[in-house]
Amino acid sequence: MKPTAQVRTETIGACLLITIDRPAARNAVNAAVATGLAAALDELEAAPDLRIGVLAGTQGVFSAGMDLKAALAGESPEVPGRGFGGLTQAETTKPLIAAVEGWAMGGGFELALGCDLIVAAADAKFGLPEVKRGLIAAGGGVIRLPKRIPHHLAMELLLSGEPISGERAARLGIANRVVPAGDAVAAALQWAQRLAENAPLALAAVKKVVRAADGAPESDAFAAQARELAGLMASADVREGMTAFAEHRTPVWQGK
Structure with a gap:
């Protein structure tokens, strides 16, 4: 996979910070983002000195999910064998932490669920609104969420399509840690460096x-x-x- 302008990577100690960089589209996932994320995961896997990946968005938004305009134009937000965003079905060997600021909606939420750990800002918003568009959360939402939290709570999110806050996500067991708004990336990187001390x-x-x-x-x-x-x-x-x-x-x- 080749990197794209919509996804940036930065090495910080033993961590690779992977940033979706489409602020004008609220970091929505189009074909370029999917390809870029797949390339970033390849970079993480290939570098022996990198131990942990942190996934984030730009300008206070994690990801608004699938880019509907791009999808209507025929673009696919999936990478064969790796799923939505080149991540949700990828079998990585190194831990991934989602650092969620602002909206993680639809596929954005599913990108976070595809990570091993989630750090959420207190005012973050997690939601799976696909049913409001005649769809289902097919990037892992309907499969993974009922395994992570009690059945009826998962069904509430999947059937209503309504978002929940980062604080409620933590209470439900979706997010591992909640931090003040603006601190999610720093907190995730700090946690990543601690995890990188392990074998x-x-x-x-x-x-x-x-x-x-x-x-x-x-x-x-x-x-x-x-x-x-x-x-x-x-x-x-x-x-x-x-x-x-x-x-x-x-x-x-x-x-x-």
């Missing part, structure tokens, strides 16, 4: 096992976990982690 192979293994266990029989989930654990136990990083603990020092991860 990269272990972070990737957590994500892989969680995916494998989703909807699988318990025996299959434990089998998948055993395979990942065997790989970890044979890694240099496990030896380094145990040695560093015994020597009362910070481990130096090699990612192998």
